Amino acid sequence: MNAQRGSTETETVAELARRLVAADSGGWTPDGVKALAAGLGWAWSDTPAHPVLVTGRSAGDARLRPVGRFEERYVDGESYVELAVPVAEAAPDAAAQAAAFRDALRELTGALGKPSVMGSHGDMGPFYGSGPLWGAPFVRWRGRPDTLELRAGRTGPELVLQPTDPAENWFWRQGVGEEYSISGFFGSTRDRANAGLGYPGRWTARSWETVTRSLDAFLGALPAETTALGITIGMPFYGRNDRGAPLLYDVTCGDRLSIGCFAPDDLDPAALGWGTVAQHPATASVWSDDDPVWRVDAGGPGEPEGRRLAEMLVATARAAGVSEPTDLIVGGEASYVDGYDVTYYGLGLPTG
Incomplete structure (x- = not known):
């Protein structure tokens, strides 16, 4: 289990990303995720909506997404499908939000290299989670068993650590051909990190x-x-x-x-x-x-x-x-x- 600790107010986005990539999620079971939180130096707090990990970061605490009715058919033993950590706050207008995302992306690319996946979630994020109105860009550093994503969040960009298979299973199964079954756009490089990546079918506008x-x-x-x-x-x-x-x-x-x-x-x-x-x-x-x-x-x-x-x-x-x-x-x-x-x-x- 990863024992790196000490997330502080001065930790950069790149430093946080490196710690998340190196972390052991323990199969995203309850015990594994609690050990993950302890290894990151974050305190566990239960709330009515979802568990929160108190990070001490000015952008906000981390949120865990438990497996519920929208997620259960896409998992294989996981109890959680993502850990989202806000990394910056910006004014609510589109220009400020886009600039904050771009700044975080530049820093992360310098630390982790070019993302292997990029795109927009459109109006439906993983497991039907809605994104901000200004846009829903994302990039991913795909890995096994976990993937790190930079995503547009409610008040600014967020780093999301997630088990790779559930999110990809959800996306792949949206390719049913019905109108609006998938939104946004999806781009991938030919990097070996994307070996085994599945692509859903498309839908056709009928009017x-x-x-x-x-x-x-x-x-x-x-x-x-x-x-x-x-x-x-x-x-x-x-x-x-x-x-x-x-x-x-x-x-x-x-x-x-x-x-x-x-x-x-x-x-x-x-x-x-x-x-x-x-x-x-x-x-x-x-x-x-x-x-x-x-x-x-x-x-x-x-x-x-x-x-x-x-x-x-x-x-x-x-x-x-x-x-x-x-x-x-x-x-x-x-x-x-x-x-x-x-x-x-x-x-x-x-x-x-």
């Missing part, structure tokens, strides 16, 4: 209202999540119609969300809500002045109007002759982001 809702959720949080994760997503969309499957729009998002429209000549993009570089000058750093002519600057963390953007994209696709949601195709180029192979589960759209 334009479903596409509108999925694009709303995706675009509204995207710049906050990409800022937090330190990535840039380039995502072309192709619209299949009776003329083929031409490029319809280009979504580019790093610290700001920009969308370019390649509309057919017989469309009036301005009537659909698109502007030019004169109206959206920030997009000049993404594209030249006249290619594409039509574009929109949707803003940085917390700024995109997800529903309005989603309705504009759907209206443009339908006006361009895209008759079914399955004919709106995410370009395969979007599947490769900073060394990660990414699947956009929450969109419900085909990739090709």
